[in-house]
Structure formats: structure tokens, C-alpha cells
Amino acid sequence: MLSPFEIKLLKSLEKNREYTIEDAAEIAGMKKDAVIKAIYLLAEKGFVEIEEKLWKEYELTEEGIKYLTEGLPEEKLISELRESKKSIKELEEKFGKRLVGIALGNLKKKGAIKIESGVVELISEPQFYEKAALEKIYSDRTAKLDEKILRELKKRKLLREEQFKEVSFKIIRKPDIELKEKISDVTPEILISGAWKGKEFLEYDIRIPSKEVFTAKIHPYERIIRECRKIFLEMGFTEIKGHYIQPAFWNFDALFQPQDHPAREMQDTFYLDGYVELEGDAVERVKLTHEDGWVTGSRGWGGKWSPEKAKQLVLRTHTTAITIHYLALNPEPPVKAFCIDRVYRRETIDATHLPEFDQLEGVVLDRDVGFTDLLGLLREFFHKMGFEDVRFRPGYFPYTEPSVEPEVYVDGLGWVELGGAGIFRKEVTEPLGIKGKVLAWGLGIGRLAMLRLGMKDLRRLYIPDIGWLRSLPAIKR
Numbered sequence: 001m002l003s004p005f006e007i008k009l010l011k012s013l014e015k016n017r018e019y020t021i022e023d024a025a026e027i028a029g030m031k032k033d034a035v036i037k038a039i040y041l042l043a044e045k046g047f048v049e050i051e052e053k054l055w056k057e058y059e060l061t062e063e064g065i066k067y068l069t070e071g072l073p074e075e076k077l078i079s080e081l082r083e084s085k086k087s088i089k090e091l092e093e094k095f096g097k098r099l100v101g102i103a104l105g106n107l108k109k110k111g112a113i114k115i116e117s118g119v120v121e122l123i124s125e126p127q128f129y130e131k132a133a134l135e136k137i138y139s140d141r142t143a144k145l146d147e148k149i150l151r152e153l154k155k156r157k158l159l160r161e162e163q164f165k166e167v168s169f170k171i172i173r174k175p176d177i178e179l180k181e182k183i184s185d186v187t188p189e190i191l192i193s194g195a196w197k198g199k200e201f202l203e204y205d206i207r208i209p210s211k212e213v214f215t216a217k218i219h220p221y222e223r224i225i226r227e228c229r230k231i232f233l234e235m236g237f238t239e240i241k242g243h244y245i246q247p248a249f250w251n252f253d254a255l256f257q258p259q260d261h262p263a264r265e266m267q268d269t270f271y272l273d274g275y276v277e278l279e280g281d282a283v284e285r286v287k288l289t290h291e292d293g294w295v296t297g298s299r300g301w302g303g304k305w306s307p308e309k310a311k312q313l314v315l316r317t318h319t320t321a322i323t324i325h326y327l328a329l330n331p332e333p334p335v336k337a338f339c340i341d342r343v344y345r346r347e348t349i350d351a352t353h354l355p356e357f358d359q360l361e362g363v364v365l366d367r368d369v370g371f372t373d374l375l376g377l378l379r380e381f382f383h384k385m386g387f388e389d390v391r392f393r394p395g396y397f398p399y400t401e402p403s404v405e406p407e408v409y410v411d412g413l414g415w416v417e418l419g420g421a422g423i424f425r426k427e428v429t430e431p432l433g434i435k436g437k438v439l440a441w442g443l444g445i446g447r448l449a450m451l452r453l454g455m456k457d458l459r460r461l462y463i464p465d466i467g468w469l470r471s472l473p474a475i476k477r
């Protein structure tokens with residue numbers, strides 16, 4: 001089977017004549033690369049004979065040219081030594097350390113000098129065959145040199161060697177079959193003009209290695225986000241969304257987070273230069289709950305609750321701001337909702353901290369649910385994500401009681417904490433009129449992704465690291 005290029009070449013060139021690649025490319029009207037490819041394929045099939053000529057050329061280095069014009073270091077030294085013995089120190093003062101070093105080394109090798117307690121004496125006139133060799137190369141790059149001299153000059157870095165290869169070839173046989181050009185590309189033009197009629201089409205040669213193809217694929221992080229989403233959708237949850245910008249009220253106050261809580265400080269939270277008016281019964285009840293517990297049976301945090309602080313706009317620090325608002329609008333059980341989205345905290349960027357990251361938040365509101373349901377649900381989610389061993393450590397959040405921190409076991413890392421969970425306190429649910437118990441959790445999915453992808457640096461998820469992305473399989477797991 002002959003490719004269109006092989007056929008073209010065989011058709012355009014004469015038998016038994018020697019061609020260079022350049023000549024052949026010009027005569028056949030082909031690119032040089034195509035000619036090269038074709039002749040090697042044709043040679044394999046016995047139609048072409050290839051001759052590769054290899055030769056070397058030499059070129060003087062900058063230093064070589066300098067020595068040629070100014071003389072070799074040893075030549076300079078010799079003329080000095082011819083007059084009398086000289087101390088090395090004296091020579092160095094005149095010619096510099098480097099030159100003297102080179103010159104003495106070479107003269108000693110030739111047995112031309114004797115050095116005794118720092119004094120150099122000329123004992124025989126050396127031959128400067130290097131100079132002649134440099135001259136020869138200077139006038140003819142392909143000049144033949146004695147191997148030993150060549151090695152020496154190369155070692156002294158006075159000349160550079162370059163390898164050349166010239167390929168020429170001869171067609172030694174043309175195939176008997178009629179050399180029909182086959183169509184390799186079926187273009188619209190060929191189809192419309194009917195030029196394809198009566199022609200043959202090129203078969204694919206599946207043995208020819210093809211270019212590596214990098215298919216488009218979904219970013220691994222996005223894939224993990226989708227995987228989380230699927231798990232919750234399959235468990236009957238509704239996905240919800242909310243604004244990045246929230247009044248402190250929904251981010252903190254509604255969650256019974258005291259107004260002097262350290263997490264509300266400027267150094268932890270991004271505050272925006274703006275506020276929204278808050279009104280309604282819920283706001284009033286949240287205020288009363290903060291101040292003295294209202295009717296919840298709690299003592300509250302005491303002090304005066306400031307509506308000014310609650311009005312402040314912040315970049316949400318957790319997606320719990322979204323679930324709690326959703327529950328306030330949908331207070332009747334049953335509710336099962338989740339939110340996967342971006343949150344913001346004033347963090348110093350390092351391998352495991354970013355000022356923006358994503359959380360997987362969820363709530364279950366029902367009358368007859370409890371702590372074990374929460375643990376079972378989270379355990380189930382982690383199992384589905386591929387984490388076998390899950391455990392829960394006691395935790396603390398102002399809005400949940402009890403509170404836990406779920407952890408998964410990862411080989412080589414040990415137990416890794418993945419977020420927080422708990423049951424909303426009545427100080428949270430009652431002022432907002434939420435009827436029933438609320439199981440709630442918020443997980444850091446950047447962490448989850450790092451564990452799943454075996455990454456050491458969280459930042460990698462957000463930079464266009466093409467090499468890394470290409471190295472990951474296009475298909476999940």
C-alpha cells in the first residue's frame with residue numbers, strides 16, 4: 001500500500017538517479033518533511049535506496065580565533081623565557097594569572113620547561129603545531145586533522161565540532177501497478193466537483209503513530225463538585241443557591257453567633273462598604289434571643305444587640321448563611337436542601353488556605369430526626385465519595401448542639417478533618433419559626449478534592465497548570 005506522497009514521489013522522479021531531499025522536494029512539489037517520510041517508507045518496501053553521508057565540520061571558538069590572531073598563551077610566554085628564567089610571579093604580573101596558568105600547563109606537557117621553586121626555565125624549543133591546526137580549520141571547515149591534535153584542541157575548547165548528515169536517494173524500482181493517486185482528504189470541493197469519481201481512496205494506515213491528542217475535559221475539581229451534587233440529589237435533596245454578599249444578620253446573627261464573636265472581626269471577615277435595612281418579626285425575635293433568650297428557655301448572650309452590626313454587608317464566610325435563610329423561608333418540615341458554593345475568609349494564602357474556597361452545606365429539617373441520623377447521613381456521603389473510615393470528634397459551633405467535626409482516614413495522612421456538623425440550637429430555629437429539628441453540616445470540598453486527587457497544594461486547583469491537568473485521566477476514576 002502506497003501513500004499519496006509515496007506515489008507522488010515515484011511519479012515525479014526518475015529511476016536510478018540520485019536526488020537530494022531538497023531537489024526531490026522541489027521537483028515533486030512536496031514539503032521536505034513529506035519527502036523524508038516517503039523515502040523511508042519506500043526504502044522499506046524496496047523501491048528506494050537511501051544513502052546517508054555523515055561528516056564533521058569544525059569551527060573555531062572565540063578563544064580559538066583569539067589565539068590564532070594574538071598567538072597562543074604559551075607562545076607569548078616562550079618569547080619571554082627565551083631571554084632568561086622568569087619567576088611565575090613576574091610572569092603573572094605581566095600576562096595575568098589565567099594566561100600563565102594555561103601556558104605553563106601546556107609547555108610542561110611538551111617538556112619545554114622546568115619549574116623549580118617558582119622559577120620557570122626554558123629547556124627545549126617546543127613545536128606549536130596547534131597554531132597550524134587552528135589556521136587550517138580557519139580556512140577550511142572540513143579540513144582533516146590529526147586525531148590527537150583534534151582531541152587536544154577540543155579539550156582546550158578552541159574549536160567546536162559539528163556533525164552533518166546528508167541524505168540522498170535513488171529510486172531503484174518502480175511498482176508495476178499503475179501509480180494512481182489516491183484521495184486522502186475528502187473535502188467538500190472534491191465532493192461538489194465530482195473529482196472523486198473513478199479515484200481511489202487512501203486506506204488508513206493504523207500503524208503510523210499519530211500526534212498525541214489532549215481532549216477537552218471537565219476540570220477535576222468541577223468533577224468532584226458534580227460528584228457531591230449527584231450524591232445529594234440522589235438522596236432526595238434540593239440544591240439551593242444564594243448571594244455571595246450577605247448582611248451580617250444571615251451570616252452570623254441568625255445563627256446565634258454573638259456580636260462580639262472573634263470570627264466576626266475584621267481580620268477574619270471581609271466587610272463591604274454598605275448595609276441593608278433589616279426588618280420583620282424574625283429580626284426582632286433574633287434580637288430578643290441574643291439579648292435574653294426570648295422564649296427559647298436560653299439566657300441569650302446578654303447585653304444590647306446592635307442592629308447596626310447586623311446590617312453590615314459581608315462576603316459570606318460560610319454557606320450556612322444560605323441554608324439558614326432558606327429554612328427561614330421554608331420553615332415547615334420536611335426540608336432537605338444543600339448548597340455547594342464559594343465562601344470567603346481573610347486567610348493568608350498558603351498550601352492549605354485560600355481566601356476563597358468552596359463549601360458543601362446541607363440541612364435536613366424534620367420532626368423526627370436526631371443526632372444518629374446526622375452521623376449516618378454524613379457517613380453515607382463520605383462512603384459514596386470513596387472514604388471508608390469515617391469518625392466524628394466533638395466540636396463547637398455557636399449554632400449547633402451537639403456539634404461534631406467529621407473526619408476521614410487517609411492512608412499516609414491519618415485522620416483528616418473535613419468540616420463541621422450538628423443540630424441547630426433552638427436559639428437558631430425558634431426565632432425564625434422553623435418547626436422541627438435541623439441537622440446541619442458544612443464541609444470543605446477543597447480539602448476533599450485534595451485528598452481525592454492526592455494533591456499537596458490547594459492552590460493547584462485554581463491555577464492553569466496544564467501539565468498536571470493533562471496528566472489526569474479524562475474519565476473519572
Ligand SMILES: N[C@@H](Cc1ccccc1)C(=O)O
Nearest residue numbers: 318320420421422440441442
Ligand atoms: N459553618 C461551619 C460548618 C458547620 C455548618 C453547619 C453546622 C455546623 C458546622 C464552618 O464553616 O466551619
